[in-house]
Amino acid sequence: MKNTIYVLAVIALTFTACKNEQKTDGHNDESSTEIHADSDGHNDNKKEVTHDNSDGHHDNDGNKSMGENRNIEDSSDKNTATTPIIDAYLQIKNGLVADDKAAAAKGGEALLQAFAGFDMGSLTKEQHTEYMEIIENAKEQAEHIIKSPIDHQREHFESLSTDINDMISLLGTEKTLYVDHCPMVKANWLSETKEIKNPYYGSKMMKCGKIQQQIN
């Protein structure tokens, strides 16, 4: 019996020692399938005076990050194709308003489905590039919203709101929506109701925020 152990140990050591050759090309296959538009994209006009964030806090000004310099009215063709995406987004938003992690996660799943069901055939080439960039990011946020605790869901919702707002500027919507601003997190969100219901704090600060813009 003792001999068996020795034999096994020796075999094991030999084999692990042999596997030490280095792998040179890494495994980046996944990134090659992504669509990478050139990095300056359409956001050039968003550059504003950089403000020094010397307190080290991670505020970035929500006013700036969301659709500024973009005229939503201009692109308000009554697009119905974007409706399932917007509805799923609103489902996440309402989950967060209700402090309901599970409902928000469900909305995340609905959003992924809505993206999958979206017909890109009608997009122009430029629209397509921008749309792909938007949904690449939005999908990632949705995936996190599906699996994260509520405070993380809210962080990802912030980024997602920018994406959805930009998608609406790009493609339009038939829905009547309100762009609301939360001064506490300095971020925006979209709502289907005129009444302010803050998704970033839920019941803690339900009424905090103001309407910044109305779409349709």
Next chain:
Amino acid sequence: MRRIKKILKGLFFVILFVFAGIQFIPIDYNLNEVVSENDISKSFDVPIDIQNLLKTSCYDCHSNNTQYPWYNKVQPVSWIMESHIKEGKEELNFNEFKTYSNRKKKSKLKSIISQIDDGEMPLLSYSFFHKDSKFSKAEKIFIMEWFNKKLDSL
């Protein structure tokens, strides 16, 4: 009594056998000799102090080069590490940062800042084994300030 002893002995050998067996599973190393064309340093000017912090605290899981500890040669340790590294790189790869769209760059920078701020990164399980990876208070402020500046510049 003798039967229990026999069973225990048998179990011991089964475990030993499995442990020896899994050592045959090849280890997939996350190593690259070339400096990536798409490293974050090609997007931003990364000062050496920041670069060192990134390398010590982040690059093991968020780049194409991992500094492996000796115990990585033992299974199932290397398995567990491999899956951590894979997940880490999918989430954020500093060596691929330049390929990200502006939108993605912004959202990654925001996540980096908030995770460092909340003390979620570097992972607790990682800094337990890599004591030097943990940011000191000053380092934390320093690195977050830098990332904030880069975020504003986009």
